[in-house]
Amino acid sequence: MKGTTHLAIGCAIGAVACAYYPFSPSNAALYLSVAGLSALSADLDGPSILSRKISKLSKWLRNAMLGAGLLLIVGLAYQLVVPGRFDPAYAACAVSAFLLGLVARQGAIRNALVSLVGGALLYYGSIKGYTWLVGLGAFVVWVPWLKHRGMTHTLWALIGWGAIGWGLERQSGIDGVTAVAVAGYASHLLADTMTPSGVKWLYPLYKKSIKLH
Template sequence: MKGSSHALIGITAGAFAGYQVQPDLYTIAIASAVGGVSALVPDLDTNGLASNRITVSKQITQWLMQLVGAGILVAIIYQYFTKGFNPSILLYAGIGLLFFIVSRFITQRRMLTLTGVMVMWLGIVMHQSIGILFVGSYIVIASFLSHRSYTHSFLGLAFYAFILNQLQQESQIDVLLIAGIAGYASHLIADMKIFPMNRRGVKWFAPIWNKEW
């Protein structure tokens, strides 16, 4: 199923969930947005529809990493000729060289991993937000998973619900948990084999039971 279809179903599911909590326009609007975003989250796994949408392209990242590496090396050369040799130069030279090496071997899949790491770092910077930290960890874990595996199971749903609960406590948005669960679950239901547009199903009980539904 296309990402736009998942998002639309998630928006509908989130709006319905929000209405059950508080039938006012503001709550329903927030719940709709949360449901729509959450409906795309399961596809953050490798080759998922959403995984390439939240990452910078590999070419841009390679260029930026090489630029940073070159900048470090230029700064080292300048320091050497102006202030002489210092043992710390070797450390910084190694860092600059590492940027060049990593830029040559980085793949689009690992771009998702780097995105998750950056989100985790953001969680630490933002007053040590545990919720944001777990969002980043979800992205990192998803970047190593094959498509329609654990993110498309009760295990993935439970982990996402845990993250939502933490974010709800931090943000005081009461509808966050129920709308997010509704949106995420709508994706798993929409991907089931009972619908003719799906060639594959969903392994609801992975890793305990890998039958596709």
């Protein structure tokens, strides 16, 4: 299924969360960022998303997202060097924007950049004791090099992603982050299950693809 479809579903999930949970601009930004990243993160394992020929507008939007992500990452770096300024909600938004810009790219350089971001998250999470950030960093380091629709498209990956969301919810104190993360990731797997290739939900215990036509 096309990446634009996955992203649209994720944005819809984020919008529902904005309407259901107590609203504030920062909460809304977090819900939309988490939902969008969760809906696309399973495709960090390969260059399939948006890998076909794209229009100039689509290419501009990808580059704009990557540029915005870089600016947010710079702001995050500033927070990291100023004691007491770390904001987990802002960090999640910044990383989400940057990874969304990278997720449509392909090749070894793209994979290395994604893994580099993951390594930075893992390192900072470990020195600060943020378990959810360590988990996210490990995920981002590992998955770019995996075969597409392999381990990232399984029930185990969904459970792991939910644990990351739960950790972020506990630290940020914003209700619903876990539900949004799980719903976003699950939406990707369910959407891919309805394609001809299907999804190996229980891989490697059950290696056949499950399909819903």
